[in-house]
Amino acid sequence: MQGTVPESQEKIPFWRNEHTLQWIAQFTVLAGVLFVFWLLYANMQRQLEMLNLPISFKFLQINASFDIGESLIEYSRSDTYLRAYLVGVLNTIRVAVLGIIFATILGVIVGVARLSNNWLVNKLAAGYIEILRNIPLLVLLIFWYTGFFLKLPDVKEAINVGGTYLSRRGIAFPWPLPTETYATYRWVLWLGVALAVALGYALYRQGKKTGRMPLYGLWSLLLFLVVAGIGIVVLQPYVMDYPHLPDKGFNIIGGKTFSPEFMALLSGLVIYTSAFIAEVVRAGIQSVSKGQVEAARALGLNGFQTLRLVVFPQALRVIVPPMTSQYLNLTKNSSLAVAIGYPDIVHVYGTIINQSGRAVEMTMIMMATYLTFSLSTSAFMNWYNQKIKLVER
Amino acid sequence: MTTVYQEKDTLAPPPAERKNIFGWMLKNLFNSWYNSILTIVAAYIIFVLVRGVAGWVVTKARWEVVPANYRLFLVGQYPSMIPGQEDFIWRVWLAVYLLAAITGLAWGIWVKKREFVSWVVLLFPPLVGSSPYVTNVGLKLVGKLYGVTDVYQFPGFSAKAWALMWGLSATGLAFWALGRAFGRRLARFAVTMLLLYFPLAILIIGGFGEQGWFQAIPTRFWGGLLLSLILTIVGIVMSFPLGVLLALGRQSKLPILHSLSVVYIEFIRGVPLISLLFMAQVMLPLFLPPNVVIDRVLRAMVAIIMFAAAYLAENVRGGLQAIPQGQYEAAYAIGLSGFQTMTYIILPQALRTVIPVLVSQFIALFKDTTLVAIVGLLDLLGIAQGVIANPKYIGTQREVFTFISVFYFVFTYAMSYASRRLEKALGVGER
Numbered sequence: 164m165q166g167t168v169p170e171s172q173e174k175i176p177f178w179r180n181e182h183t184l185q186w187i188a189q190f191t192v193l194a195g196v197l198f199v200f201w202l203l204y205a206n207m208q209r210q211l212e213m214l215n216l217p218i219s220f221k222f223l224q225i226n227a228s229f230d231i232g233e234s235l236i237e238y239s240r241s242d243t244y245l246r247a248y249l250v251g252v253l254n255t256i257r258v259a260v261l262g263i264i265f266a267t268i269l270g271v272i273v274g275v276a277r278l279s280n281n282w283l284v285n286k287l288a289a290g291y292i293e294i295l296r297n298i299p300l301l302v303l304l305i306f307w308y309t310g311f312f313l314k315l316p317d318v319k320e321a322i323n324v325g326g327t328y329l330s331r332r333g334i335a336f337p338w339p340l341p342t343e344t345y346a347t348y349r350w351v352l353w354l355g356v357a358l359a360v361a362l363g364y365a366l367y368r369q370g371k372k373t374g375r376m377p378l379y380g381l382w383s384l385l386l387f388l389v390v391a392g393i394g395i396v397v398l399q400p401y402v403m404d405y406p407h408l409p410d411k412g413f414n415i416i417g418g419k420t421f422s423p424e425f426m427a428l429l430s431g432l433v434i435y436t437s438a439f440i441a442e443v444v445r446a447g448i449q450s451v452s453k454g455q456v457e458a459a460r461a462l463g464l465n466g467f468q469t470l471r472l473v474v475f476p477q478a479l480r481v482i483v484p485p486m487t488s489q490y491l492n493l494t495k496n497s498s499l500a501v502a503i504g505y506p507d508i509v510h511v512y513g514t515i516i517n518q519s520g521r522a523v524e525m526t527m528i529m530m531a532t533y534l535t536f537s538l539s540t541s542a543f544m545n546w547y548n549q550k551i552k553l554v555e556r
Numbered sequence: 557m558t559t560v561y562q563e564k565d566t567l568a569p570p571p572a573e574r575k576n577i578f579g580w581m582l583k584n585l586f587n588s589w590y591n592s593i594l595t596i597v598a599a600y601i602i603f604v605l606v607r608g609v610a611g612w613v614v615t616k617a618r619w620e621v622v623p624a625n626y627r628l629f630l631v632g633q634y635p636s637m638i639p640g641q642e643d644f645i646w647r648v649w650l651a652v653y654l655l656a657a658i659t660g661l662a663w664g665i666w667v668k669k670r671e672f673v674s675w676v677v678l679l680f681p682p683l684v685g686s687s688p689y690v691t692n693v694g695l696k697l698v699g700k701l702y703g704v705t706d707v708y709q710f711p712g713f714s715a716k717a718w719a720l721m722w723g724l725s726a727t728g729l730a731f732w733a734l735g736r737a738f739g740r741r742l743a744r745f746a747v748t749m750l751l752l753y754f755p756l757a758i759l760i761i762g763g764f765g766e767q768g769w770f771q772a773i774p775t776r777f778w779g780g781l782l783l784s785l786i787l788t789i790v791g792i793v794m795s796f797p798l799g800v801l802l803a804l805g806r807q808s809k810l811p812i813l814h815s816l817s818v819v820y821i822e823f824i825r826g827v828p829l830i831s832l833l834f835m836a837q838v839m840l841p842l843f844l845p846p847n848v849v850i851d852r853v854l855r856a857m858v859a860i861i862m863f864a865a866a867y868l869a870e871n872v873r874g875g876l877q878a879i880p881q882g883q884y885e886a887a888y889a890i891g892l893s894g895f896q897t898m899t900y901i902i903l904p905q906a907l908r909t910v911i912p913v914l915v916s917q918f919i920a921l922f923k924d925t926t927l928v929a930i931v932g933l934l935d936l937l938g939i940a941q942g943v944i945a946n947p948k949y950i951g952t953q954r955e956v957f958t959f960i961s962v963f964y965f966v967f968t969y970a971m972s973y974a975s976r977r978l979e980k981a982l983g984v985g986e987r
Binding site for chain 1: 584585587591594595598599601602810811812813816822823825826827828830831834835838839841842843844845846923924926927929930937941944953954957958960961964965968969972
């Protein structure tokens with residue numbers, strides 16, 4: 164104990180060295196996992212050889228020869244499997260994007276209503292949230308599809324609400340069609356964008372110089388809308404196409420039609436997800452302490468400034484992470500479309516497997532597609548979290 | 557204490573608050589012009605919804621489809637729905653009775669307070685039994701409002717069913733008394749029974765051997781609520797060890813273990829459950845040797861376990877992160893090894909804090925098991941779709957789905973209520 168180096172400094176034998184042991188353990192686990200994978204892979208190889216279906220992605224170039232109910236791109240049964248799958252992916256993206264937009268709007272409204280000091284509004288929102296959160300989405304979707312959309316009247320007796328027709332064939336609503344001046348109008352739109360960017364930049368510079376930052380985003384948006392509006396009035400680039408009942412036949416003519424499957428899926432997802440978004444929004448707003456608002460008012464900010472500069476930035480920090488995961492949930496939940504016959508990724512995947520027997524390849528492709536969605540979302544999330552992280556001093 | 561406003565006359569009197577219904581309405585419904593508008597709009601929405609739904613319930617709905625299929629909803633085709641076969645429904649009852657006995661025993665040993673909840677739990681079976689009568693009274697009242705005289709009335713349960721339900725309560729009460737009388741001396745036995753209950757129940761319901769009282773019943777005959785519950789419980793129980801290991805792996809500083817866990821968790825959480833179910837249905841048979849055949853229910857179970865494990869791992873990780881670093885340091889300081897630290901110090905604390913989260917996950921999984929209906933299993937939803945497809949009950953989608961929606965709602969709402977109580981009882985976040 165007098166500063167001499169103790170004897171135990173001699174080398175520890177490797178079988179007792181914790182560091183070595185940990186590495187040995189890790190490699191054992193890795194070897195185990197690899198072995199299991201190899202075993203599964205070998206089994207699969209053997210089985211596929213017996214079925215005469217060795218793994219290959221060449222089948223994607225074969226003609227699909229099945230029809231798909233609705234598609235955003237040109238598709239016919241003589242197109243390839245790859246194109247058929249692409250149709251499914253685009254259909255999923257379509258329902259996911261629209262669903263996210265509408266679910267956010269509805270969710271924010273319900274979330275704010277949940278915080279209302281009006282007893283009836285508050286309880287109505289609470290009931291809405293509780294009911295939806297406690298019923299499985301799939302039950303809700305099938306209920307909604309078979310119990311509402313399929314029980315709508317025939318095309319002949321379609322319900323007409325302000326030019327929009329509701330029937331068992333879906334919902335048909337007025338849709339603008341481009342006229343011959345549309346080509347010119349496109350240039351007007353580009354001009355509007357250029358002007359808006361220029362104005363925004365000028366205001367931003369001005370704000371930097373004087374220290375009083377104007378709402379440059381809002382002003383440029385306003386300028387763009389004014390240019391676009393003047394363009395519409397002057398050039399008449401669109402003509403409204405109104406749907407109307409057919410004299411004979413089964414389909415509504417004109418306008419744009421959404422299929423009952425799409426409508427059921429979209430509205431079901433929106434209603435279900437909005438209940439969860441409402442809870443996220445409520446928690447976010449409640450997380451900003453009252454003192455923050457009072458302090459902002461004491462500093463002389465007005466009500467709008469308080470919201471924009473103090474409450475929103477802080478509430479957003481709480482809201483955004485769970486909100487993104489709700490968006491991701493909505494995208495993943497859109498796969499339940501397969502239960503009501505909307506041709507999304509999983510639906511097309513099932514059809515392709517039934518036709519070609521390429522279960523392994525298609526499963527790999529499908530999982531990769533969904534993983535791309537979720538990994539890109541979480542990459543964005545990480546970037547955003549880094550950006551708005553509290554700077555601690 | 558000196559106060560500025562001491563003089564009585566400088567103080568304005570408090571505003572007169574009316575303590576009656578009008579005062580309450582003025583304060584909560586009509587306190588400003590926009591709140592008045594909102595109140596009227598909300599009241600109108602509620603009025604339209606209730607009027608529409610209630611009118612349909614008493615005039616149009618064909619409720620006879622629900623009581624005619626009670627058994628299908630509860631246990632599916634569990635023998636003997638097949639004519640000419642022996643009825644084995646008593647095995648399900650046996651499992652339920654066992655549950656009542658164990659619950660009663662555990663309640664008697666550990667729950668000291670006599671609360672309202674105890675009565676609800678004790679009288680739960682007869683409460684379920686009386687639900688048709690309560691519904692009938694409601695239907696009659698609403699029917700009167702609409703001037704309908706021949707409102708549909710749900711049939712009551714048979715004397716045998718009533719006897720079985722009261723028997724459940726009696727069994728629970730008897731074992732509660734036993735637990736009360738012997739107290740802690742039975743604690744070890746009760747814990748063993750709690751742990752053993754689930755495998756035992758599966759054994760009773762699934763059976764073994766070719767014939768006899770407990771002959772094996774193939775999983776294709778399992779269905780309805782029974783199958784939903786089995787899938788959920790198997791999912792949570794079996795994924796628990798895997799989930800805890802994955803959570804530890806993700807927290808670990810060892811690079812290979814860490815990355816393996818992260819890859820698994822992120823992969824599973826990144827794809828929808830339905831894709832895992834499809835994968836299990838079409839690819840699992842390929843992964844196994846040709847002579848091994850696993851049935852569809854088992855395949856779904858594998859997918860659900862894989863799915864639940866990833867989410868459970870993230871929940872447990874939350875619990876692990878809540879443990880302060882000092883706990884690790886203290887454990888090392890008293891000479892515990894890494895393994896001992898985990899099993900004796902960290903995990904017991906971490907798991908205790910995540911119990912409420914696990915209950916929520918259980919509820920979520922219960923809702924998620926409806927997805928097995930898509931791959932052709934006959935869980936509660938699958939049975940509902942089957943009933944609608946029956947030509948006898950064609951066009952009864954709304955009735956059947958209303959019934960199972962209400963069922964799911966009551967079930968999950970009750971569970972989340974219980975979990976909130978549990979959270980309070982455990983004092984999570986208070987210590």
